[in-house]
Amino acid sequence: MWHDVRLIAGKDLRIEWRSQVATGQVAPFAILVLVLFGFALDADTVALRTFTGGLYWVTVLFSAVLAIQRSFALESADGNRDALRLSGIEPAAIFFGKATALVVQLVLLEVLLGAGVAVLYGPSVEDFPLLVATAGVATIGVAAAGTLYGVLAAGLRVRETILPILLLPVLAPVLIGATRAFDDALGTVAVNGWNWLALLGLTAVVYVAFGALAFGVLLEDS
Amino acid sequence: MSPAEVTSTGSRGTRVIGSIVLAGIVFHVLLSFVWSDPDADQGDLVRIMYVHVPSAWLAYMAFTVTAFGGVMYLWKRSLWWDLVAGASAEIGVVFCALALVTGSIWGRPTWGTYWEWTDVRIVTTLVLLLLYIGYLAVRRIPADPHQRSRRAAVVGIIAALNIPIVRFSVDWWADRTLHQKATIKLGGTELDGLMLFALFFGLILFTLIYAWMMIHRFRIAWLDEQIDRHGLDAAIAERLAESTSDVTRAVGLTKTGADL
Numbered sequence: 398m399w400h401d402v403r404l405i406a407g408k409d410l411r412i413e414w415r416s417q418v419a420t421g422q423v424a425p426f427a428i429l430v431l432v433l434f435g436f437a438l439d440a441d442t443v444a445l446r447t448f449t450g451g452l453y454w455v456t457v458l459f460s461a462v463l464a465i466q467r468s469f470a471l472e473s474a475d476g477n478r479d480a481l482r483l484s485g486i487e488p489a490a491i492f493f494g495k496a497t498a499l500v501v502q503l504v505l506l507e508v509l510l511g512a513g514v515a516v517l518y519g520p521s522v523e524d525f526p527l528l529v530a531t532a533g534v535a536t537i538g539v540a541a542a543g544t545l546y547g548v549l550a551a552g553l554r555v556r557e558t559i560l561p562i563l564l565l566p567v568l569a570p571v572l573i574g575a576t577r578a579f580d581d582a583l584g585t586v587a588v589n590g591w592n593w594l595a596l597l598g599l600t601a602v603v604y605v606a607f608g609a610l611a612f613g614v615l616l617e618d619s
Numbered sequence: 620m621s622p623a624e625v626t627s628t629g630s631r632g633t634r635v636i637g638s639i640v641l642a643g644i645v646f647h648v649l650l651s652f653v654w655s656d657p658d659a660d661q662g663d664l665v666r667i668m669y670v671h672v673p674s675a676w677l678a679y680m681a682f683t684v685t686a687f688g689g690v691m692y693l694w695k696r697s698l699w700w701d702l703v704a705g706a707s708a709e710i711g712v713v714f715c716a717l718a719l720v721t722g723s724i725w726g727r728p729t730w731g732t733y734w735e736w737t738d739v740r741i742v743t744t745l746v747l748l749l750l751y752i753g754y755l756a757v758r759r760i761p762a763d764p765h766q767r768s769r770r771a772a773v774v775g776i777i778a779a780l781n782i783p784i785v786r787f788s789v790d791w792w793a794d795r796t797l798h799q800k801a802t803i804k805l806g807g808t809e810l811d812g813l814m815l816f817a818l819f820f821g822l823i824l825f826t827l828i829y830a831w832m833m834i835h836r837f838r839i840a841w842l843d844e845q846i847d848r849h850g851l852d853a854a855i856a857e858r859l860a861e862s863t864s865d866v867t868r869a870v871g872l873t874k875t876g877a878d879l
Contacts, residue, residue, distance in 0.1 A: 542777075545773070545777070549757070549770050549773065549774070553760055555760060559753075559756060559757065559760065562749075562752070562753045562756055563753040563756075563757065563774060566746055566749040566750045566753060566781075567750065567777060567778075567781055569746050569785060569788075570781070570784045570785050570787075570788040573788045573789065573791075573792045574788055577791070577792060592791070593791070596784075596787065596788060596791070599784070600784055600788075603780055603784065607776070607777065607780060611773045611776070611777075614693065614769050614772075614773060615769065615770065615773055617769065
């Protein structure tokens with residue numbers, strides 16, 4: 398199974414590496430959103446610093462929607478989905494493989510966004526381990542839910558519009574949890590970020606477990 | 620009975636429930652607006668609670684049925700359960716919206732604002748409404764019935780799994796301010812007997828309304844399904860008949876030719 402997971406993840410990442418869509422389009426989009434927030438909040442440094450956590454995670458979610466769409470657009474070309482189904486690879490392994498590839502891409506994106514936020518909004522980091530742990534756990538949650546809804550939307554004529562409306566409400570707890578934990582790590586709001594991290598962990602576990610179970614049901618008819 | 624022969628989704632059962640509901644609505648309106656007294660703190664505002672609380676109750680009940688229907692569909696692979704889930708979600712969305720609207724109308728004079736971010740229940744309910752609007756959107760996507768059912772079942776179950784997570788996260792999130800307690804005005808001790816009765820009567824009445832709507836909505840959905848299936852069968856039979864008559868004619872012509 399883990400061999401298959403590596404195979405699928407490797408395939409997705411290789412395609413991304415060669416096509417450069419993630420680096421050429423998704424990453425610039427994410428930075429663009431950060432800049433737009435700056436305009437929307439009237440370049441108010443205090444406001445930007447106060448809301449860094451929330452703005453960061455909203456940007457991550459929007460960019461994740463693009464990355465997820467991209468991840469399943471790969472499969473729709475040349476009857477790839479049929480090939481996946483016929484490959485005999487367990488659906489759960491395909492789920493973990495695609496989710497892993499998404500996690501890798503999102504983590505890279507988050508590092509880039511982190512640098513962008515540091516330059517554009519100028520927050521100060523007070524608890525670096527919490528920051529890193531939050532980003533890791535939240536990313537797993539986003540990738541798991543995204544992979545499940547990605548395969549559901551894949552192949553539909555309305556896939557571009559159905560994915561965000563399904564995915565974003567489901568990720569609301571991730572947005573809340575990650576934002577609060579970041580607020581603590583950046584010292585903007587006095588909350589216990591580690592508690593929020595635990596909630597994020599629980600959410601991620603639920604999405605990963607249900608995703609692995611339900612992926613096969615959806616792959617059947619994507 | 621084939622769908623063509625059905626002229627109504629009513630039956631003796633639904634007519635009985637419907638009659639009880641109609642009488643119950645009249646009784647509930649009298650109870651809420653005439654017989655019960657205004658609240659000591661909230662005055663006449665409390666009367667909106669007799670619609671608001673049962674609406675929210677109905678929505679949560681409907682969404683539970685949707686999730687259960689989804690699980691049962693995936694287990695039994697029977698469209699019956701899928702149609703139950705779909706019918707329930709539609710009713711749930713309507714009453715969820717009603718609960719939010721009535722809550723906002725109540726909130727305006729009570730909190731001075733239509734929307735109070737620190738109130739856990741309304742924020743949770745709004746996320747819930749959005750989740751189930753997504754669910755209905757998935758059901759609207761044209762697809763083979765079982766394909767649609769599989770997708771809907773998964774979305775319905777995720778939405779239900781999400782309810783406690785959303786609830787819990789919003790609870791923590793809103794906890795930073797302390798005036799949240801203001802919303803829990805309707806503690807048992809503050810309500811006198813008739814007010815409490817009106818509230819509970821509302822819950823029972825709305826449960827009956829749900830049952831009545833569910834039966835009708837389910838029957839319509841079932842008929843829709845039958846029309847789709849029979850319609851296709853009929854169209855295929857028609858085409859087959861056409862092509863067979865073409866063949867017969869062609870064969871007939873050959874025969875005639877041979878005879879000549």
